[in-house]
Amino acid sequence: YDEFSTPNVYRSANGAPGPQYYQQQADYVMDIVLDDKKSTIRGYETITYTNNSPDVLEYLWVQLDQNKRSKDSKSPLIESSGGLGADLASSFVGQYMGVSFDGGFNIQSVKSKGMDLPYTINQTMMRVEMPKNLKPGEKFSFSIRWWYNIPEHTVDRARSGYETFEDGNKGYVIAQFFPRMAVYSDVEGWQNSQFWGRDEFALPFGDNEVNITVPADHVLDGTGRLMNRKEVFSKEMMNRFDKAKKSYDKPVIIVTQAEAEAASKGFSNETKTWKFKAENVRDYGFATSRRYIWDMMAVKIGEKDVMAVSMYPPEGNPLWEDYSTLVVASTLKSYSRMSFDYPYHKAISVHAKNQGMEYPMICWNYGRPEKDGSYSERTKYGMMSVIIHEVGHNYFPMIVNSDERQWTWMDEGLNTFVQ
Numbered sequence: 001y002d003e004f005s006t007p008n009v010y011r012s013a014n015g016a017p018g019p020q021y022y023q024q025q026a027d028y029v030m031d032i033v034l035d036d037k038k039s040t041i042r043g044y045e046t047i048t049y050t051n052n053s054p055d056v057l058e059y060l061w062v063q064l065d066q067n068k069r070s071k072d073s074k075s076p077l078i079e080s081s082g083g084l085g086a087d088l089a090s091s092f093v094g095q096y097m098g099v100s101f102d103g104g105f106n107i108q109s110v111k112s113k114g115m116d117l118p119y120t121i122n123q124t125m126m127r128v129e130m131p132k133n134l135k136p137g138e139k140f141s142f143s144i145r146w147w148y149n150i151p152e153h154t155v156d157r158a159r160s161g162y163e164t165f166e167d168g169n170k171g172y173v174i175a176q177f178f179p180r181m182a183v184y185s186d187v188e189g190w191q192n193s194q195f196w197g198r199d200e201f202a203l204p205f206g207d208n209e210v211n212i213t214v215p216a217d218h219v220l221d222g223t224g225r226l227m228n229r230k231e232v233f234s235k236e237m238m239n240r241f242d243k244a245k246k247s248y249d250k251p252v253i254i255v256t257q258a259e260a261e262a263a264s265k266g267f268s269n270e271t272k273t274w275k276f277k278a279e280n281v282r283d284y285g286f287a288t289s290r291r292y293i294w295d296m297m298a299v300k301i302g303e304k305d306v307m308a309v310s311m312y313p314p315e316g317n318p319l320w321e322d323y324s325t326l327v328v329a330s331t332l333k334s335y336s337r338m339s340f341d342y343p344y345h346k347a348i349s350v351h352a353k354n355q356g357m358e359y360p361m362i363c364w365n366y367g368r369p370e371k372d373g374s375y376s377e378r379t380k381y382g383m384m385s386v387i388i389h390e391v392g393h394n395y396f397p398m399i400v401n402s403d404e405r406q407w408t409w410m411d412e413g414l415n416t417f418v419q
Contacts, residue, residue, distance in 0.1 A: 010186040025050040026181035026206040033213045034150075034288065036170060036267075039162060042147035045178055050139045053184060057134040061182035061192045062126040066148050068197050069158070070104025074123060075196045101156060105146050105179065112142040124195040126179065144179050159357045160364075165291060169264050171313055173352045173364040175285035176201075183403070193405050200404035200411075203282040210278070214288050216270035217263050219255055221294070221311060221348050222286025223360045224278030232274055244296040245305070251295040251325040257314050263290040278360065282401055285359030287311055287350040295321065299329045302341040306332055312351035319369050319383060324349050327384050331391040338418050339395055347394060349387050356386045358393035365390055389419050 007013035009020040030045040051057055068075050110117045110128060118129040134140050150172070153161030160175040183191040183202040191202055214220055220232075230238065237254055244252035268290075278284065292311045299306045308328035312320040328349050332342050348362040355364035367383020369375035395418070397404055397411035404411055 005187045008186070020054070022052040022054075022186070024052055024181075024184050024204045026204045027208070028178070028206060028284070029209045030178060030284075031211050031213075032177075033271075034172065034174070036215050036218070039150045039152075039170065040147060041150055041174065041177055042145075043178055044143065044145045046141060046143045047179075047181060048139055048141045049134070049181060051134045051136055053186070054136050055184075055189075056136070057130075057184070059130060060128045060134075060140070060142075061184075061190045062128060062144070063180045063182050063195065063201075064105045064107075064121065064124050064126050065176040065180070065195045065201075067104045067121075067124045068195055069101060069151055069156075071100055071102060073104070074194075101151055102149055103151055105148050107179075108145040108147070110142065110144050112140070117142060122194075125182070125192045127192075146179060148177075150174070153355065154353050157354070160285070163353050165264075165313060165315065167264055167291075169289065169291045171287070171289040171291060171352060173285070173287045173350055173355065173357075175283070175357065175359050178284070180283070181206075183405075191403075191405060195405075199408060201283065202403045202405040203401075205280050205282050205401065208276070208278040208281060208284050210276045210284060210286075211273050212276070212286060212288070213271050213273045215268045215290065216272040217266060217268040217290040218272070218288045219290070219292050219294055219311070220274045220286060220288035221309060221350075221362065222274075222276055223281055223284045223362055224276035225345060227275040227277055228273075232272055241296065244307070245298055247297050248300060249297075251297040251308075251310070251321075253293070253295045253321075255292065255294040257293050257317060257321070260291055260293045261314055266290075281360040282398060283359050285362045287348070287352075287362065287364070289313065293317070293321065295325050297325055297329060299332050301332055301336050304345075306342055306344070307346040308332060309346055309348040310351070311348065315353075315368060316351040317369070318373055319367060319375050319380060320351050323380070323384060324351070324365075324387060327387045328391055331388045335392055335395050335418055340399075342394065343399060344394070347391050349391060356390055358390040358398065360394065360398045363387075363390035363393065385419075389415060392419050 010018045012018045027048040032043045034041050110119045120127045151158040151161040154163045162170040162172045240254045291313045296309045299308050308325050310324035336342050344361050350364045352364040365386045392415045396414040402410040
């Protein structure tokens, strides 16, 4: 839109919530399985949607962002096209004549109380029909079973996906990976705007309970509090973690580079499930690999301790081990001083090639040294800058929940100003 909506009982003229302001709530319980050999992810999720609006809802809209990568996606129509005046034949073939990636959600079922629900998929949006209208104050629960092929983000510049390292192992940074509720607001009702890849996201808050199954030799972290740490950590990792909780001046290594490199030489056929709970978040993301080094330190924010965390492959060292977690800690302190105290219990920086993307409590960041471990000042300060920026996005828009789909400049502007 060209203008903000007219002030009313929901939104005051000064930008503050009005006396009848409301937000919808979307709670998720998810069981996720990542297949490292096939690079696929599948899930079964139950969404409980609470209608806090004064309106009677006749249907629900769900976002299917991965359909931006489906074979019938319209996203290429908004991207630049046409060959360059001078181009290598190999580049031309790769860009214009290669086999397209088979992405997008495969929706296997949409059910409520064991009964199939009618649904219509329109590109990146899915409309779900309920058995009866949802009145103000009522809740409706339904489940979706789905899977998709994970894109290689270093090839196709996806916001999430995997990177293949030289030894054949993969590092996964996974987001927009599950069907997510669209926003319903007083301004426009359902926001069922398509996701073509450039604009970002609008999401309701909710509580998430997420169980993620990966190979047993992977380490994993994501949005929310890890509920079964003693099951998935070794005794040595637990001892290091306990030490990290009391270390306010420097990071403590939870998984060393030697341990990550040793794990990279194998490939477990066993699995391990990591269980998380996140309260009052608008989205979910996680990162996993057997090749990740992992370090943490404590940061005092107000009256509580927050964990500053980094995960990175050996390809990120020595830069990441020296600086990443210290930069996360510095960002939490400075943003909390200049805005409001960080409300979550951790903030994670994950190293992924050419990435810069944010989700609640977790983000992926670029900044890779040369193969011999050397790096320029440009690489060092570029890496620091992107970590500050992406961790800063926890405040704007992950906590101050601006509508990125409609007003992209708001979260970027506020975040860049504080940065």
